[in-house]
Amino acid sequence: MLGTHGVLGMTLLLLIEQFLNGMQFGVFLFLISAGLTLVLGIMNVVNLAHGSLYMLGAYFASTFFGLTGSLIVSLVLMIPVMLLVGILIELVVLRTLYERDHMDQVLATFGLILFFNELVRIIWGVEAQPLTLPMWLSGNVEILPDAPYPVYRLVIIGVGMAVAAGLFWMITKTRMGMLIRAGASNRPMVGALGINIRFLYTMVFGLGAVFAGLAGLMAAPLQSVESGIGEDMLIFAFVVIVIGGIGSIRGALVASLIIGIFETVGRSILPVLMLEIVDSEAAQTAGPALASMLVYILMAVILFFKPQGLFPARTG
Amino acid sequence: MSEPLLKVEQLCKSFGGVVATDNLDFDVMPGEIHAVIGPNGAGKTTFVAQIAGMLKSDSGSITFDGNDIAGKTAPERSHMGLARSFQITSVFKNFTALENVALSIQAHAGHSFKFWKRASGDKTLIEPAQKILDDVGLGDKALNLAGNLAHGQQRQLEIAMALATSPKMLLLDEPTAGMGTEESEIMRKFLNDLKGDYSMLLIEHDMDTVFSLADRVTVLVYGRGIATGTPKEIRNNAEVRSAYLGEDE
Amino acid sequence: MLSKLKLSILIGSFLILAALPMVAESEMIDEPFYIDLMARVMIFSIAAMSLDFILGYGAMISFGHALYLGLGTYAVGIMAHYELTNGWMQLLVCISGTAFIAFILGLISLRTSGIYFIMITFALAQMFYFLGISLEAFGGDDGLPIDTRSEFFSFFDLNETWNMYYLILGTLVVAALVLWKIINSRFGMVVRGSHSNDARMQAIGFPTFKYRLAAFVIAGVVCGLAGFLLGNLTEFLTPEYMHWFRSGELMIMVMVGGMGTLFGPLFGAFAYLMMEDFLANFTEYWQFYFGPILILLVLFAKQGLWGMLPGKEDISDE
Known part of the structure; x- marks a missing residue:
């Protein structure tokens, strides 16, 4: 009896831990997809290069941290830099694509990816950039008795939730937020209101760049910072946006957490679970295989019932 | 009395909170041209889309040629003999x-x-x-x-494409939209030649076209039919004049 | 009908391709390397052409088309791994497998349109890429050598360079002819019609979904055949061919050749692979230069190589 209890307890702890890891991954996804969903929704532009902003954020973080030794100072430096990068990309490339069809947007922003991936190799070299956590963030806390959990991951979840709250406040309470919402659901209307729509687009893009950069900064100590890391996140962000509904911040948040948790928990639990059920060599292959497909299957299922995503922001 | 070819009963459609079609009753007799007029935003295009099968209705029934077609897709309706033209030229x-x-x-x-x-x-x-x-x-x-092709010719081609499906009835969404007086005149003559061979549901902005072609006219305001009658009756209807014609002329 | 100029260019190109092995191995040139290079170009030509079939003619911006290239190589590779080297059987598995997967993915993705369609085809193709990585039995992300090439006839050994080359050339010619016929058939008219205005097509009575789905499957199968050839040529199976980067490259080939021109992508594949080769020789960081070049091409040279030639072929016939 006692033995089973112990195993169960262990499994439960593992589950909680994986669940939190999933939330933390979900926060990254939210920070990336929040900006991207607005760009897609308001400007109707497919921007593949959004993942590059995440990558740039991580590279800037490693450099700034190397120079200053402080994660907070790095953050403060990173925000205006990413804003500037975002605005520059919008002015130089994205702006020329608004009137083009989706095919052109895909190819041109694909060109941006190639450019940025190679640019970071030229500037920072091919080796992964190191960034170790400062002491005050590298400890553990006991979330349950005898269940330590890294402080840093909790901080990420906290920051993510704070950003989400701030974003909701901005979207629902401020004038700019009102324009963004109007733009996401009814673009001609914003133009008709006599708003400087070019400026609005530029600001939204810059804001999205800062969020993606923030995700990159926070992820830098957890993963190796190297060329091409943005694209893996981009794929997840697409899944998030498809599930959440283009142009919907709320959809992006909900879908990010769903995908983050499904992906993380699925990857750790599914192979074990498969072994429990089938207990054979087949399971050793099938487990990881199924885990790698899980979120996409989830996306397909949701799409089947809701082709416009969970929170369709667009009307008409 | 023969049966109507198209019979619409208690048709409803709303988008979010906005009611586009409000308990609408409507019919078209065989060989008849029944025009629908109304100010902008009266729900005319929504109505056509519901009948053609591009939009699913919230409630109500649509009977065409004796069959309930509410659950049919647009291509299925086309095969039953309903042909539509579009407001925006879409050849x-x-x-x-x-x-x-x-x-x-x-x-x-x-x-x-x-x-x-x-x-x-x-x-x-x-x-x-x-x-x-x-x-x-x-x-x-x-x-x-x-x-x-010239704009007027494209509009004619559009109707030719509808005719090529050997329809029983034409749904014409503003066939004279964007036309000058001369082109409108040609289109009017063209439609007049088709009169009798096909039943038509004619959505139209141009009053000259409506009053010269239609056998009956229904006035649509905010998705509701406020009056139906012969062109003469509609011209003389006080409610219609105040709701619609007065503003327009 | 093709204009005289385009027809001459096309026939001329095929004649050059047909003569290439002899020339390349002649004493004067003696660069057998070109045979392999052009074999690759032709395989990507087939893949790009199949993408143009749905992208240029059907307006289905599939951003996961390389998936079928990868599936083709897996069909050959996995069967060869289990010593099933009969080419006809492999071909059957390749065709039915790619058709089945294209059917399922089409069923999911064609319910949507616009940006959604792009993102979904992208994500679903990536799913198979990750699946390939997780399949340790077939080498995971390292891939797996294919020990034996497909066996068709005893007198037609694919280990002979020339046989391999002419099989690829033959497939290219047949695929181009078949797709050209399809585009101008009744079926092709429906696909092209739904490109410009799907609502209109439905209004005149076409249930377009099933036609679009069929086109999606045809494109998948033709691209799968390209993968079948690629697996045989490179004698290697790897998930890398399914990566979205490859899908992006196929789109570039289509655009460089000329969207909606069917034969344009043949030249697009050639131009792209040569450009890549040239830039890579010239600098280690070739993508740094190619990225901006690509953006400029999109902005200023969208009609593509084939489109720049005088005479339009996809309309007003006879």
Whole structure:
């Protein structure tokens, strides 16, 4: 009896831990997809290069941290830099694509990816950039008795939730937020209101760049910072946006957490679970295989019932 | 009394909180032209889309030629004999006028999982298509790209494509939209020639067209039919004058 | 009908391709390396052409088309791994497998349109890429050598360079002819019609979904055949061919050749692979230069190589 209890307890702890890891991954996804969903929704532009902003954020973080030794100072430096990068990309490339069809947007922003991936190799070299956590963030806390959990991951979840709250406040309470919402659901209307729509687009893009950069900064100590890391996140962000509904911040948040948790928990639990059920060599292959497909299957299922995503922001 | 060809009862549709079609009753008798007029935003285009099967209705019934068609898709309705034209010209601009009409004929000539034979050399499509173009007076434009035709001609081609589906009834969404007086006059004559051969539901902005062609007119305001009658009755209806005609003229 | 100029260019190109092995191995040139290079170009030509079939003619911006290239190589590779080297059987598995997967993915993705369609085809193709990585039995992300090439006839050994080359050339010619016939058939008219205006097609009575789905499957199968050839040529199976980067490259080939021109992508594949080769020789960081070049091409040279030639072929026939 006692033995089973112990195993169960262990499994439960593992589950909680994986669940939190999933939330933390979900926060990254939210920070990336929040900006991207607005760009897609308001400007109707497919921007593949959004993942590059995440990558740039991580590279800037490693450099700034190397120079200053402080994660907070790095953050403060990173925000205006990413804003500037975002605005520059919008002015130089994205702006020329608004009137083009989706095919052109895909190819041109694909060109941006190639450019940025190679640019970071030229500037920072091919080796992964190191960034170790400062002491005050590298400890553990006991979330349950005898269940330590890294402080840093909790901080990420906290920051993510704070950003989400701030974003909701901005979207629902401020004038700019009102324009963004109007733009996401009814673009001609914003133009008709006599708003400087070019400026609005530029600001939204810059804001999205800062969020993606923030995700990159926070992820830098957890993963190796190297060329091409943005694209893996981009794929997840697409899944998030498809599930959440283009142009919907709320959809992006909900879908990010769903995908983050499904992906993380699925990857750790599914192979074990498969072994429990089938207990054979087949399971050793099938487990990881199924885990790698899980979120996409989830996306397909949701799409089947809701082709416009969970929170369709667009009307008409 | 013969049965109406199209009978709409208690039709409703709303978008979010906005009611576009509000318990609408409507019918078209065989051979009749029944026009629908109304100010902008009255729900005319929504109504056409519901009948053509592009929009699902919230409630109410649509009976066409004795069949309940509410659950049918747009292509199914086309095969039952309902043909529509669009408010915004939507001919296939990269195809020739002939190919446009041939495509319509093809849609009603069995399935199109035919992968080998050249469609544009297929006499069973080209010959009837040419005949329809001749009938509508576009015969000499057959090999022109549809996108290169004049606006009025594109609108005529649009109706030719509807005719090529051998319909029982035409749903015409503002056939004179964007036309000058001269082009409108030609279109009016053209529709008048079709009168009697086809039943028509005519959505129209241009009052001259409506009053010269229609047998009956229904006035739509905020999705509700506020009056139905002969053109003469509608002209003299006080409620209609205040709600609509007064503003327009 | 093709203009005289385009027809001559096309026939001329095929004649050059047909003569290439002899020339390349002649004493004067003696660069057998070109045979392999052009074999690759032709395989990507087939893949790009199949993408143009749905992208240029059907307006289905599939951003996961390389998936079928990868599936083709897996069909050959996995069967060869289990010593099933009969080429006809492999071909059957390749065709039915790619058709089945294209059917399922089409069923999911064609319910949507616009940006959604792009993102979904992208994500679903990536799913198979990750699946390939997780399949340790077939080498995971390292891939797996294919020990034996497909066996068709005893007198037609694919280990002979020339046989391999002419099989690829033959497939290219047949695929181009078949797709050209399809585009101009009744079926092709439906696909092209739904490109410009799907609502209009439905209104005149076409249930377009099933036609679009069929086109999606045809494109998948043709691209799968390209993968079948690629697996045989490179004698290697790897998930890398399914990566979205490859899908992007196929789109570039289509655009460089000319969207909606069918034969344009043949030249697009050639131009792209040569450009890549040239830039890579010239600098280690070739993508740094190619990225901006690509953006400029999109902005200023969208009609593509084939489109720049005088005469339009996809309209007003006879």
